[in-house]
Amino acid sequence: MTLVQYQGNVLAQSRAWTNLHDEELRRRTVKAAGEKDVAALVSLTLAYLAHQGGSGVLTSPRTVEAYALGTRQFVEYATANAVNLLRPGRHDAQTYINHMLAAGRKPAGVQLKVAAASCLYRALRWAGATEADPFRDAKVPKDRTPGIVKRPPYAEDDLQDVLEHANVHEKFLLFLIAHAGLRISEALALDWTDLDEGARRIHVRSGKGRKGRVVAMSTSLARAARQYRGQYGPGGPQHHDGRRATPPERVFRYGSTFTARYHLGKAFQAAGVPFRGFHPGRKYAGTRLVQQLKDFGRVAAHLGHESVDTTRKGYAQLAADDLKDDLAGW
Structure with missing residues (x-):
């Protein structure tokens, strides 16, 4: 079975992973994380979002798109900075946040990227590939400037x-x-x-x-x-x-x-x-x-x-x- 990047059907996206036996699900997830396979990890995250997320298969297309992009960007960052996805270092999550802030990204935008990366880790734990939860204690500063x-x-x-x-x-x-x-x-x-x-x-x-x-x-x-x-x-x-x-x-x-x-x-x-x-x-x-x-x-x-x-x-x-x-x- 070939796992492909999200193409619009969240139910099919979910089934591509949930139809796997637990051990095969874990094996493929570990392989994708070890190789930092962007397409497979985005697919896994969206499958988790559709299967276990608050809105399930009714998750809005805009949210799906945002999580797909955020997951892709985090995996690309992890690849460029030698972050071990399954065994991240104690400071890796906060370093990623600080990297985005230093690059000029606004706190609200950083929070969205953190939400996507956190969803990736929920998906990795769901698949049995890791127990890591690196963003649990990470901090994004509040933007005090009113939205208006x-x-x-x-x-x-x-x-x-x-x-x-x-x-x-x-x-x-x-x-x-x-x-x-x-x-x-x-x-x-x-x-x-x-x-x-x-x-x-x-x-x-x-x-x-x-x-x-x-x-x-x-x-x-x-x-x-x-x-x-x-x-x-x-x-x-x-x-x-x-x-x-x-x-x-x-x-x-x-x-x-x-x-x-x-x-x-x-x-x-x-x-x-x-x-x-x-x-x-x-x-x-x-x-x-x-x-x-x-x-x-x-x-x-x-x-x-x-x-x-x-x-x-x-x-x-x-x-x-x-x-x-x-x-x-x-």
Whole structure:
């Protein structure tokens, strides 16, 4: 049996290893770790993630991709620095963390890489190849800079400039991100039945953690949705190239973030506004709502945050001059 790198089916990925007898599972894992076989170790990690992880085979593709990349990078580091994967030294894990920090990687990014490397070691222990748990006591310093400062929202003027240069498709996608506050994965997963322009509601069925929610549409988003449905909805004109990469019930005729970035990036480029990804648009929605409502709970519900602290700390801190009217005359 040949073990290959993850290719999209987490169930098949898991079975490639779980179908092995325990001794064969251990033997192949020890061999892969000894040879620092990147493809096999990524495959093992993702099999463990699908079989024993918190979300199992329902783990999001984005998480799978992040763990695959993080595992690959750690194994490459271990190869370059003669780290024994099955018997790591007492300082090897912290040295890896310090190496990433010294290279300029931010603490939040380092934490993600540590999560992937830790998952690799859980997989190695699961396979019976080692008892090592090198990242158990390793420390990643906290980044005290608020998320809203590190990755600020798009400015109101910049979004207006982009909208002036955007076509029907680009406007609709931008409003979904910057008014409805949808994650790009949530936007791309929408079906036509999820949109109710009359009631100004969106049914998000594939939110983070597989949690659904109902999101209110702004007046501008509802108008953009009607225009988009008229051009691209069932029974409307076909896409310019006549092809579909997704089922016909899907709102967007592609399913990848890369393609969405290409489309929305064109509007930003035409407006002369730097495109910083989708998240600053989502932060715009959160920040504007907090300033308007002064209610983190309602904003957290709109954005689909499980914890209000996530909204408060990372997405929608009040502007520094929020109290200027209250302080007038002091």
